[in-house]
Amino acid sequence: MVGVEDRNEDVAEEAPGPSSVPDAAAPVPAPSAEDGGVIFVLEKASLEAAKVGKVLYHRQKTTSGGLKIKDANSYLDRLAAVEDSKEKIAKLAKLINKTNVQEMRWIIMIILKELKLGISEKTVFSVFHPDAEDLFNVTCDLKLVCERLCDRTQRYKRQDIKVGKAVRPQLASRVGSVEEAWKKLRGKEVVVECKFDGDRIQVHKNGNDIHFFSRTFIDHSEYKEVIGDTLCQNILLEKCILDGEMLVWDRLTNRFAEFGSNQEIAKAAKDGLDTGQQLCCTLT
Numbered sequence: 001m002v003g004v005e006d007r008n009e010d011v012a013e014e015a016p017g018p019s020s021v022p023d024a025a026a027p028v029p030a031p032s033a034e035d036g037g038v039i040f041v042l043e044k045a046s047l048e049a050a051k052v053g054k055v056l057y058h059r060q061k062t063t064s065g066g067l068k069i070k071d072a073n074s075y076l077d078r079l080a081a082v083e084d085s086k087e088k089i090a091k092l093a094k095l096i097n098k099t100n101v102q103e104m105r106w107i108i109m110i111i112l113k114e115l116k117l118g119i120s121e122k123t124v125f126s127v128f129h130p131d132a133e134d135l136f137n138v139t140c141d142l143k144l145v146c147e148r149l150c151d152r153t154q155r156y157k158r159q160d161i162k163v164g165k166a167v168r169p170q171l172a173s174r175v176g177s178v179e180e181a182w183k184k185l186r187g188k189e190v191v192v193e194c195k196f197d198g199d200r201i202q203v204h205k206n207g208n209d210i211h212f213f214s215r216t217f218i219d220h221s222e223y224k225e226v227i228g229d230t231l232c233q234n235i236l237l238e239k240c241i242l243d244g245e246m247l248v249w250d251r252l253t254n255r256f257a258e259f260g261s262n263q264e265i266a267k268a269a270k271d272g273l274d275t276g277q278q279l280c281c282t283l284t
Contacts, residue, residue: 057101065098072107079111131156140166140217163206163239166213170243196282197259198245203283206239208232212246222266227279244283252276 075095082088096104109115125132129149136145138161149156161167175181200215201223210232212223223246235242248257248265257265257277268275 060096060099060101060104062100064100065103067098067103076107076110134158137168140168161241163204163241164209164211166202166217166219167241169200169202169215196245196247196256198247199262201244201246201281203231203242203244203281205232205235205237205242222263222270223279226266226269227281242283244281246279246281248277249280250277
């Protein structure tokens with residue numbers, strides 16, 4: 001969280017003593033869901049969110065700010081879109097002014113990705129609609145799922161995969177040994193390939209239109225500007241979906257660069273800088 005981590009010392013000094021605030025691990029009531037959203041009440045707030053709650057306890061109002069789920073989503077989208085740390089702090093301050101302590105603890109848990117509900121995504125989908133998981137798997141669009149499947153009594157005909165719409169990728173299962181993995185294959189013929197240490201990428205090509213989706217369904221347009229034309233020229237199929245890894249090749253050392261530099265190199269290439277490194281991808 002930009003801005004909060006940079007001020008840890010100030011936070012520690014200004015936080016009131018434990019006797020003057022409610023239990024940091026007390027149940028956190030859900031924010032307003034008047035727009036039809038569903039939120040589960042947590043048994044305990046995360047440790048970091050609880051710390052923030054202590055600091056904000058005497059600074060924020062106790063009554064609800066009337067913030068709806070769609071409003072919170074809008075604020076978080078704007079916060080994520082800003083790169084400057086001072087601007088991030090200013091936007092976060094506006095959000096704090098529109099919430100009370102309990103609501104802000106929920107939002108902090110969302111920002112820190114610590115909103116642990118203790119139930120699986122599969123369970124949430126099954127409660128919402130019997131066809132929800134199937135539709136999400138081929139569209140990766142939660143808004144679309146909610147709009148099309150708002151009536152549980154109406155079954156939805158399974159939708160085909162579409163080029164240009166992210167598809168949930170197949171993920172490997174973790175096992176303890178080679179022997180255990182071989183046992184799970186039950187004697188089937190297999191192909192073994194090298195696992196490159198890059199970012200999982202899903203390439204959707206439709207003519208000269210190309211998209212790069214991450215495993216979390218984000219469309220990385222920065223890759224399109226750098227490597228899109230090259231792929232369009234070398235992928236002979238007019239329309240296809242390919243799965244693979246996006247990596248960085250270091251021309252100076254003649255080897256793949258360390259994990260995590262893809263977007264940095266893409267930005268440098270877009271700006272016309274020669275770093276001696278370039279994007280590359282392995283596709284299947």
